[in-house]
Amino acid sequence: MKVEIWSDFMCPFCYIGKRRFEQALDQFAGKGETEVIFRSFELNPQASNGESGNVHAMLAQKYGMSLEQARASTSDLTQQAAAVGLSFNFDTMVNTNSFDAHRLIYFAEKNSKAAELTELMFKASFTDGTNISSREALAGLAAAAGLDRGQAAQALEQDDFTREVRSDEEEAQRLGIRGVPYFVIDRKYAVSGAQSPEMFLQALNKAWEERKPVITPFSPDGAGSSGGACSVDGDCN
Amino acid sequence: MKVEIWSDFMCPFCYIGKRRFEQALDQFAGKGETEVIFRSFELNPQASNGESGNVHAMLAQKYGMSLEQARASTSDLTQQAAAVGLSFNFDTMVNTNSFDAHRLIYFAEKNSKAAELTELMFKASFTDGTNISSREALAGLAAAAGLDRGQAAQALEQDDFTREVRSDEEEAQRLGIRGVPYFVIDRKYAVSGAQSPEMFLQALNKAWEERKPVITPFSPDGAGSSGGACSVDGDCN
Numbered sequence: 001m002k003v004e005i006w007s008d009f010m011c012p013f014c015y016i017g018k019r020r021f022e023q024a025l026d027q028f029a030g031k032g033e034t035e036v037i038f039r040s041f042e043l044n045p046q047a048s049n050g051e052s053g054n055v056h057a058m059l060a061q062k063y064g065m066s067l068e069q070a071r072a073s074t075s076d077l078t079q080q081a082a083a084v085g086l087s088f089n090f091d092t093m094v095n096t097n098s099f100d101a102h103r104l105i106y107f108a109e110k111n112s113k114a115a116e117l118t119e120l121m122f123k124a125s126f127t128d129g130t131n132i133s134s135r136e137a138l139a140g141l142a143a144a145a146g147l148d149r150g151q152a153a154q155a156l157e158q159d160d161f162t163r164e165v166r167s168d169e170e171e172a173q174r175l176g177i178r179g180v181p182y183f184v185i186d187r188k189y190a191v192s193g194a195q196s197p198e199m200f201l202q203a204l205n206k207a208w209e210e211r212k213p214v215i216t217p218f219s220p221d222g223a224g225s226s227g228g229a230c231s232v233d234g235d236c237n
Numbered sequence: 238m239k240v241e242i243w244s245d246f247m248c249p250f251c252y253i254g255k256r257r258f259e260q261a262l263d264q265f266a267g268k269g270e271t272e273v274i275f276r277s278f279e280l281n282p283q284a285s286n287g288e289s290g291n292v293h294a295m296l297a298q299k300y301g302m303s304l305e306q307a308r309a310s311t312s313d314l315t316q317q318a319a320a321v322g323l324s325f326n327f328d329t330m331v332n333t334n335s336f337d338a339h340r341l342i343y344f345a346e347k348n349s350k351a352a353e354l355t356e357l358m359f360k361a362s363f364t365d366g367t368n369i370s371s372r373e374a375l376a377g378l379a380a381a382a383g384l385d386r387g388q389a390a391q392a393l394e395q396d397d398f399t400r401e402v403r404s405d406e407e408e409a410q411r412l413g414i415r416g417v418p419y420f421v422i423d424r425k426y427a428v429s430g431a432q433s434p435e436m437f438l439q440a441l442n443k444a445w446e447e448r449k450p451v452i453t454p455f456s457p458d459g460a461g462s463s464g465g466a467c468s469v470d471g472d473c474n
Contacts, residue, residue, distance in 0.1 A: 008467070010467075011466075011467040011473065012465075012467070012473055013464070013465040013466050013467055013473055014467070016465065017464065017465075017466075020464075043467050043468075043469060043471065044471060062471065077465075077473070080465070175452065178468055178469050179466040179467055179468035179469065180466060180467055181466065182466075184452055185455070187452055188452060188453065189452065189453055189454075189455040190452045190453065190454050190455060191454075191455050191464075192454065192464065192466060193464025193465055193466035194464040194465045194466065195464035196464070199455075199464070202455070203455040206455065215412065215421055215424055215425060215426065215427045216425065216426055216427065217426075217427050217428075217429065218422070218426040218427060218428050218436075218439075218440040218443065227250070227254065227257075227428075227429065227430025227431040227432035227433070227436075228249075228250040228253065228254075228314075228317070228430055228431045229248075229250050229254075229416040229417060229418065229419075229429060229430035229431065230245070230247075230248040230249070230250055230251070230280050230416055230417055231280075231415055231416035232280060232415055232416065234280065234281065234299070236248065236249060236250055236314070
């Protein structure tokens with residue numbers, strides 16, 4: 001079974017949703033036969049690279065509130081994160097462009113380290129205050145995930161995996177995805193948002209029960225006309 | 238859409254069924270987006286290679302009938318073949334092992350000539366009285382299909398594509414296929430035997446209407462709990 005998760009490293013609910021989904025997956029009987037793929041989504045593709053600014057400053061400006069009010073507005077998110085064991089530091093988080101981070105995930109995917117790097121990327125962004133648009137920082141994260149630092153830096157420099165990221169984003173558009181995280185289970189069921197582990201588990205179980213491609217003998221209107229066939233017993237009729 | 242057809246070059250209903258299916262396909266609106274794949278099936282894997290004997294002699298021996306009676310028994314098949322424009326010559330047909338013929342189809346598949354070679358293989362067997370277990374004859378058929386004769390001969394010599402043929406046959410067993418032709422449309426509907434073009438068309442149309450993978454929002458028992466998400470408008474809630 002395949003679960004695709006459109007998400008962005010600038011999206012707090014994506015990291016929280018990842019943990020809740022993982023809790024569900026741990027209780028899911030089909031876990032061993034389930035492949036999880038993170039797909040690229042940029043909440044703000046226009047964000048500039050570099051130190052694009054602190055999250056609270058951004059919120060204060062966007063909603064015309066004080067920095068104090070902005071801090072208060074993120075405290076609920078920080079608590080939801082803490083409830084699933086995550087440490088969010090919005091005071092140090094760098095609000096920036098995530099395009100290169102998504103490209104690097106595809107480099108990791110090619111080297112069987114996508115799961116590791118995805119987790120490290122979220123942690124870098126939400127916990128460690130890393131500017132994940134910095135190629136230097138990205139190369140360091142790649143190394144921490146067990147990838148070759150030089151090759152990772154080269155892939156970033158050469159604009160590798162641009163096509164893969166764009167393709168995910170185009171598919172998100174085709175599927176009408178306007179917000180993340182967005183979970184698609186076996187291209188059959190969609191779960192939008194950081195739902196509860198219980199709900200993720202229900203969705204996984206439902207898709208699991210229905211996963212077997214059942215081939216039905218086609219019966220035309222009317223009834224079973226019979227077509228000639230040759231059997232393994234050697235008879236043709 | 239994908240149609241897989243398990244068939245054997247020793248099976249008269251497979252050639253007749255191929256024509257009837259093609260007639261349906263020509264009237265089918267989704268033809269341009271439909272891939273047709275012939276899958277290997279051996280009605281008699283124990284058949285020896287070489288000149289294993291004439292069909293009528295085989296029938297006479299198997300059913301304890303005279304050659305005259307055997308000839309009469311195939312005349313209905315010959316008429317069904319003629320009705321779809323095929324010329325069957327059971328008097329010259331060579332009843333033999335089809336394993337190498339199936340391997341050669343996979344060689345053709347690799348070189349984008351599977352459709353051409355499949356048709357030539359049936360014609361060689363049913364119309365031209367070719368012994369299709371002869372590697373010399375097979376190489377000639379490959380050349381006639383536009384393939385490189387030397388490479389085809391080498392593939393046969395090297396036992397290439399054995400795995401592919403066996404895999405088709407194992408899958409036939411898993412699917413419970415005991416006779417051919419056997420048509421599987423999009424792994425959803427099965428049509429057994431050389432049915433009428435009308436019935437093939439009905440099955441194609443039904444699968445076509447249902448082909449779009451629809452992703453349904455998963456709703457848990459009870460009702461829509463809402464999970465936090467971040468939207469492209471920049472809001473997280």
